[in-house]
Amino acid sequence: MVVQLSHRKSLRWVPGEPSEPTSTLVLDVGSYFVDLRILKSNGSIDWAMAGKRTILSESPQMKQRLSEDQVKCQWAKEICSQNTEAHDDIGEFEDLPNGDALEKGSMPNPDNNDEIQAYEEVWGGIDVPSSDEPAWILRSKDDNGITFVGKVGEYFQVLRKRGEGPFDALREQKEGDKWVEKYAVGEKLPSIKELGEGAFNTKSWRQDIDVEVAQ
Known part of the structure; x- marks a missing residue:
């Protein structure tokens, strides 16, 4: 199972210059x-989304078209701050010599009247320390x-x-032995800083089952 943390290092709207106006973190x-x-x-939301990712390059057709160091992904957004849930995003990745990944694709550019424009994003990985605690993402609808909610x-x-x-x-x-709030936008949400890690009792959790979180 894929478990990874990624942070974006730069965004380039082709043919412009790369920049990074955001603090972007993706949990997979x-x-x-x-x-x-x-x-x-x-400190406002530039873009926020969550849902399911599919690696399209696993299909025989994609394997024939892409080189060995390229991956094509599709993101189906169940929630999106820009209200584009109806449109899946697709991007192609290739490895860079320094270990980063270059993503290429096209999407609406909010600084250009939402015109569809080619983009390039450079992504870096964040090491996930070895731990007995599993990584997880929960979804609720009420x-x-x-x-x-993801950790x-x-x-x-x-x-x-x-x-x-x-x-x-x-x-x-988490910094040392304490959880620190980095960003909070909108109404109050479940907080591991306030609830404590014990509220998320993962020992009995299994994929695709209902779980309870202490309040």
Whole structure:
């Protein structure tokens, strides 16, 4: 099962120059992802989404077209702060000599009247320390909306979409033996800093089953 943490190092709208206006962190566990991009300038959400990822290059057709160091992925968004759930995102990755990954694709550019434009993103990996605690992503749907809660290594991230409108986000990081809030946008969300790691009793958890989280 894939377990990884990725942070974006730069975004380039072709043919422009690369920059990084956000603090972007993606949690991947199995086929699920939680992706939060916060603007450094004001701490607001640039883009936030969660759902399922499919590696398309596993298909025979893609293997014939792509080289061995290329991967093509599709992201089906169940919740999205930009309300583009109906449109899956597709990108192709290739390894860079320094160990980073270059993603290429096309998507609406909010700085260009949402015109579809080619982009390039450079992604770096974050080491996930060895631990007896598993990585996980939970999904819930109730009167509050649809919520994704994820923990990978020393990072904890929560996204919630309330109906068709407001979007809430939380990112916390473990520093030493304490969890520290890095970003919080919108209404209050489940916090590992406040609830403690014991609230997420993972010993009995299995994939695709209902679980309870202490409040």
